Amino acid sequence: MHSIGAHIYDVATSRKLLTRNRLKYLDDKSCVLCNGAEESVHHLYFICPIARSIWNGIRDWLGLRKIMDSPTTVLNAFQGVYRGNSTLNMMRCAVLSATVYHVWNIKNGVMFDNAKPNVEEIIKAIKIHVFRCIPRSIDFFQPSTRSGLL
Numbered sequence: 001m002h003s004i005g006a007h008i009y010d011v012a013t014s015r016k017l018l019t020r021n022r023l024k025y026l027d028d029k030s031c032v033l034c035n036g037a038e039e040s041v042h043h044l045y046f047i048c049p050i051a052r053s054i055w056n057g058i059r060d061w062l063g064l065r066k067i068m069d070s071p072t073t074v075l076n077a078f079q080g081v082y083r084g085n086s087t088l089n090m091m092r093c094a095v096l097s098a099t100v101y102h103v104w105n106i107k108n109g110v111m112f113d114n115a116k117p118n119v120e121e122i123i124k125a126i127k128i129h130v131f132r133c134i135p136r137s138i139d140f141f142q143p144s145t146r147s148g149l150l
């Protein structure tokens with residue numbers, strides 16, 4: 001795994017994120033996305049049906065076939081997919097970080113701004129986020145660059 005992607009992922013799955021199960025002042029610790037189980041990092045990113053739908057959309061977008069339902073399976077899915085091409089390694093890290101960011105973002109949107117999670121819109125936002133990371137010097141329309149992303 002590329003070190004930057006691994007680092008981003010470590011931050012997301014570390015104990016630093018204040019998920020509801022860690023907020024002592026909250027009586028209701030259920031996940032705000034699905035109103036289901038207690039919101040932990042593991043639930044929010046891998047068990048929650050909303051998160052799973054987002055990962056599935058990202059998986060389909062990238063043409064991956066591996067199941068992504070745990071930290072290990074997500075890292076495995078991303079590992080080696082674009083090995084050997086630094087531009088695409090960068091894109092892989094961007095996809096991973098954007099997905100982690102947008103799951104956290106919609107959780108906060110629901111919690112604080114009464115937002116409604118819309119999986120298709122979130123996946124679209126992730127794609128836009130990733131495409132904005134592409135340096136202008138990279139010719140995205142070269143088939144060799146584009147093949148793993150569309």
Ligand SMILES: [Zn+2]
Nearest residue numbers: 031033034048
């Ligand atoms: Zn949930």
